[in-house]
Amino acid sequence: MLKTEGLGYWYQDKDQPLFQDINLEFYIGQSYAILGHSGTGKTTFLSLIAGLDKPKEGDILLGDRSLKKIGLTNYRRKDVSIVFQAYNLFTYMSPLNNLMTAMAITGAKHAGDKVYAKQILNDFGISEELALRNVQHLSGGQQQRVAIARTMACDAQLVVADEPTGNLDEDNTRDVIAQFQKIAHEQQKCVIIVTHEPDVADQCDHQFRLENKQFTQLA
Numbered sequence: 001m002l003k004t005e006g007l008g009y010w011y012q013d014k015d016q017p018l019f020q021d022i023n024l025e026f027y028i029g030q031s032y033a034i035l036g037h038s039g040t041g042k043t044t045f046l047s048l049i050a051g052l053d054k055p056k057e058g059d060i061l062l063g064d065r066s067l068k069k070i071g072l073t074n075y076r077r078k079d080v081s082i083v084f085q086a087y088n089l090f091t092y093m094s095p096l097n098n099l100m101t102a103m104a105i106t107g108a109k110h111a112g113d114k115v116y117a118k119q120i121l122n123d124f125g126i127s128e129e130l131a132l133r134n135v136q137h138l139s140g141g142q143q144q145r146v147a148i149a150r151t152m153a154c155d156a157q158l159v160v161a162d163e164p165t166g167n168l169d170e171d172n173t174r175d176v177i178a179q180f181q182k183i184a185h186e187q188q189k190c191v192i193i194v195t196h197e198p199d200v201a202d203q204c205d206h207q208f209r210l211e212n213k214q215f216t217q218l219a
């Protein structure tokens with residue numbers, strides 16, 4: 001579904017790439033963890049497959065179309081949904097309006113459907129009362145749940161997450177990964193999670209490690 005072909009990236013020095021000649025495939029209905037020490041380029045890799053930046057070398061294809069062909073703006077609006085470590089919610093809105101706005105912006109098939117949005121939030125442990133509160137008055141775990149619920153409410157087939165459990169305790173971490181698994185398996189999406197926590201990676205279907213400029217498949 002998503003494929004990198006000879007992908008390479010560097011910031012300043014072409015002779016010091018973060019990674020080079022990366023050929024990976026990611027499929028619908030599966031979850032993937034990308035492990036690696038701090039500074040190895042995990043966030044950079046994610047920003048490329050999320051269409052936030054362009055490769056320096058090689059290409060990224062969705063199906064058989066290059067992201068260059070699709071256009072990064074179009075790709076970000078329609079094809080990919082992003083969850084960051086720091087929740088990236090619309091902070092001046094309630095959880096309910098976060099979902100409603102995201103569905104409207106992306107033209108999701110459930111756009112405008114409040115009952116559906118409330119149902120998803122409820123499935124993620126956000127009660128009707130919490131769904132109407134300003135998100136700034138929710139705990140970290142609750143905010144991350146809203147961020148993931150928002151991903152679920154939209155139709156993008158690719159979900160990428162950068163250290164989504166970085167700010168969470170053990171219980172919330174387990175919960176959040178279980179929800180990503182649900183998105184992959186029940187909603188038939190492709191989920192790619194960057195993490196430095198082996199425990200988190202163990203819960204995903206597949207694991208890659210970014211080390212010495214290369215990705216190695218661990219599971």
Ligand SMILES: Nc1ncnc2c1ncn2[C@@H]1O[C@H](COP(=O)(O)OP(=O)(O)O)[C@@H](O)[C@H]1O
Pocket residue numbers: 011012018036037038039040041042043044045
């Ligand atoms: N905008 C940037 N300009 C220059 N160097 C950067 C930039 N962003 C990140 N880097 C450097 O690139 C390397 C990889 O960063 P990053 O992708 O954030 O790694 P990770 O997410 O694995 O910790 C780090 O050494 C970082 O300092």
Ligand SMILES: [Mg+2]
Pocket residue numbers: 042043044162
């Ligand atoms: Mg990072």
